[in-house]
Amino acid sequence: MSTLNMDAVGALPNPSLPPRRTRKSFVQLLFGDLVSACLTVAVGALLLSMVPVLNWAVFDAIWTTNDPAACSQGGACWAFIVAKFRFIIFGTYPPDEQWRPLLVMGIILAMILGSLSPRLWGARLIYLWVFAVVVMLVLMAGGVFGLEPVSTSKWGGLPITLLLALLSLGLGFPFAIFLALGRRSNLPIARMLSVLTIELVRGLPLVGLLFVASILLPLLLPAGWSIDKLGRTLAALTIFAAAYLAEVIRGGLQGVPSGQVEAAKALGIPGWKAVAHIVLPQALQKVIPPLTNTAIVMVKNTSLVLIVGVFDMLSASRVAATDPMWPAPFVESYVFVALIYFVICFGISHYARWLESRVQARSYR
Amino acid sequence: MISALLDNRRFRSWGGQILLLGGFAALLAWLVTNTVSNLNARGIRVGFDFLWRQANFPISESVLPYNPSDTFFWAYVTGVGNTITISLLAIILSTALGLAVGLARRSKHPLISGVAGVFVTTMRNMPLIVHLLFWYAIATTSLPAPRMAYHPLPGVFLSLRGFYIPSLDLDGAALAYVALLLAALVLLVMFHRKIIALVRPDTDHPILILVAVFAAVALVLALIIRPSGAISVPAIKGFNFAGGLRLSPEFAALMLGLVIYTSAFIGEIIRGGIDAVAAGQWEAGRAIGLSECHTLTRIIIPQALRIIIPPMTSQYLSTVKNTTLALAVGYPELGLVVGTVINQTGQAIESIALLLAIFLTISIAVSLLMNWYNARVALVDAR
CATH class of the missing domain: 1.10.3720.10 (MetI-like)
Structure with a gap:
């Protein structure tokens, strides 16, 4: 009698447990029913249609040759990238001095690796970055410590891309904080000016701003002042970055509970000190993931400087492909440049994800 | 007296804002005077009169009709x-x-x-x-010349001169017909509840009713307007394509x-x-x-x-x-x-x-x- 009872109980699912998950096998997922079988075949056909691309990129490709004529056979001409590697990476920087941009890129990489862990963040790191940027600019420009001077019109390639992204974000950040605070403040004139600036810049395409910087800026400044093309481009990128960063930071400011400011007031902390030491740190901590997003956007946006004739990596690759010795390998050049951008942006987004998981793990409040 | 004023919260915030506004205005004024003197130095005249002069440059493709003799x-x-x-x-x-x-x-x-x-x-x-x-x-x-153009789908040609796809040549009546159909569709979606209530309130398949109403409207409109159109398929003629729509x-x-x-x-x-x-x-x-x-x-x-x-x-x-x-x-x-x-x-x-x-x-x-x-x-x- 009792055994029968036990059997009956065993046959029923335990109501206190969630229903058992039915895990489908891989084959079942792919061909389980008519719809998924059709989808599998469709995706298979799509992947099969990529075979000629794969053939072009890998099997028919020419990887190493010194003879440009060997490259006109139909496969990808990666030998061209090998031959023009230095030009695409360094642009028209004098070949004998190219160790300098190389060192600059090394410094950037080392500094970024050194700043990855949030444990090291602090005022000291910011001073170190300022110092590093000064060192990098001195290295690129030369003229002191026996370094041969190199004018900015000869700077080019990947260091330009990295420096523009880094400097526009770094210089734009303080402006962004002021704009965001202004937009959130209850002083009408400050708020109006901030809203005007932010919305004006965000309403315009970056190409328009670059036009303004490259064509109008010389007209707007007094006759004696001259800023070179790189500086003007950097100005446009900085303003652009500031407006977008400001909106991100505003989101963080909105997320700080008003009780924090009230508590500061109750303790008698003056307004600006409360902002600098209580509101801003909390706001910035909240917006680190969207800030990395803005960083990715800015890295990608530096490629637009090609339109106003700054010689960044993309321009260098385009110029390299016009070499009449080679059979117009534009596609290969752009694929190579796209890969470099991909590595940078993908790296940043993965770092952001890691950072976010760390922040989540620590938010015990 | 002055320190009392400085301690006044209202005074401080308005004073700061007026300074801010003044600084902004001064910056603008500075930029404008610079620009004016630069323009005078270069002999450039500012104004929108040039808009009415003849443009004299070509625009390679456009939706609106344009030729270089326009303004x-x-x-x-x-x-x-x-x-x-x-x-x-x-x-x-x-x-x-x-x-x-x-x-x-x-x-x-x-x-x-x-x-x-x-x-x-x-x-x-x-x-x-x-x-x-x-x-x-x-x-x-990377694309071949028109004579050896890629032909991935019937009527679609990819060549160095551009992409050629079949196009629909519609006459005026057909364009009006399409416009009316779109209008009918919008009305149908806007008033779908009322139409269903009017035709068959007790239906299980409201979508079918709507489709039927739309088809009836389309048929009646077609009988009244009599649209005509033809599909033009690109074909190689000499060194280039004729017919169809060219995408540059x-x-x-x-x-x-x-x-x-x-x-x-x-x-x-x-x-x-x-x-x-x-x-x-x-x-x-x-x-x-x-x-x-x-x-x-x-x-x-x-x-x-x-x-x-x-x-x-x-x-x-x-x-x-x-x-x-x-x-x-x-x-x-x-x-x-x-x-x-x-x-x-x-x-x-x-x-x-x-x-x-x-x-x-x-x-x-x-x-x-x-x-x-x-x-x-x-x-x-x-x-």
Whole structure:
């Protein structure tokens, strides 16, 4: 009698447990029913249609040759990238001095690796970055410590891309904080000016701003002042970055509970000190993931400087492909440049994800 | 006395603001005086008179009719027309592709979600201008001459001279017919409840009723208007194609790059919106006996839309702004026209001011429209 009872109980699912998950096998997922079988075949056909691309990129490709004529056979001409590697990476920087941009890129990489862990963040790191940027600019420009001077019109390639992204974000950040605070403040004139600036810049395409910087800026400044093309481009990128960063930071400011400011007031902390030491740190901590997003956007946006004739990596690759010795390998050049951008942006987004998981793990409040 | 004033909160904040405003005004005044003296030194006259002079430069392709004997003003209008056309096309196509990508990423099918995931990751992490230049390079260097054009689908030819696709040649009556049909469709959707109540209130298949009503309207209109049209298929004639619709390499590269790049972002927005609707909503829909389809259309999509619309607005706006990159591949949108006009006339200030004013107008118009729509969606299912 009792055994029968036990059997009956065993046959029923335990109501206190969630229903058992039915895990489908891989084959079942792919061909389980008519719809998924059709989808599998469709995706298979799509992947099969990529075979000629794969053939072009890998099997028919020419990887190493010194003879440009060997490259006109139909496969990808990666030998061209090998031959023009230095030009695409360094642009028209004098070949004998190219160790300098190389060192600059090394410094950037080392500094970024050194700043990855949030444990090291602090005022000291910011001073170190300022110092590093000064060192990098001195290295690129030369003229002191026996370094041969190199004018900015000869700077080019990947260091330009990295420096523009880094400097526009770094210089734009303080402006962004002021704009965001202004937009959130209850002083009408400050708020109006901030809203005007932010919305004006965000309403315009970056190409328009670059036009303004490259064509109008010389007209707007007094006759004696001259800023070179790189500086003007950097100005446009900085303003652009500031407006977008400001909106991100505003989101963080909105997320700080008003009780924090009230508590500061109750303790008698003056307004600006409360902002600098209580509101801003909390706001910035909240917006680190969207800030990395803005960083990715800015890295990608530096490629637009090609339109106003700054010689960044993309321009260098385009110029390299016009070499009449080679059979117009534009596609290969752009694929190579796209890969470099991909590595940078993908790296940043993965770092952001890691950072976010760390922040989540620590938010015990 | 002075220290008392400085301690006064009102005085301090207003004093600071007046200083701020004064500084801003001084900066503007400084820039204007610089500009005036620079312009005087270079002998440039500012003014919009040049708009009425003959433009004398060609625009390679345009939606609006244009020829070099038209005025600069008409050249700008042509540029704006092209910008609006490519913006609308890019937005519609990339929304369709983005929807497919977003749904594919949510699919349980491992191959589909995997392919969509790779697509999104690679396309989002490369600059748009690289996409455009890449497709332009493919369209202008890797494709064969017209005689040996690729022929992937019947009636579609890809060659160095451009892409050729079949086109629909419609006469005036047919265009009117299409317009009327669209109007009928809009009316049908707007008044679908009333129409169903009028025709058969007790039906189980309201969609079928609507389709039947629409078909009847279409038939009656066709009998009255008698539209006629023909499909024109491109065919090789001599060294080039005749018939069909030619898409220039610039246009094709621009569309491919813009649509692929934008759809990756839209796909993520749509996926995020659907994911953000709690799983409990699906379960609740099933529990009260709604069909899967009804749960999706009546429960999930209205809630997901509320999440999707704000980021979608900014995505559409940035797509409109991104069309200015077309000048990297030489498609004559507003940016390229402005660049050409500056080269021809030297009227940089006016030209750039026009460019900025037009984009600001578009941005503001789109955000107003989207805010209105957003408010509507929020109101419809306010709790």
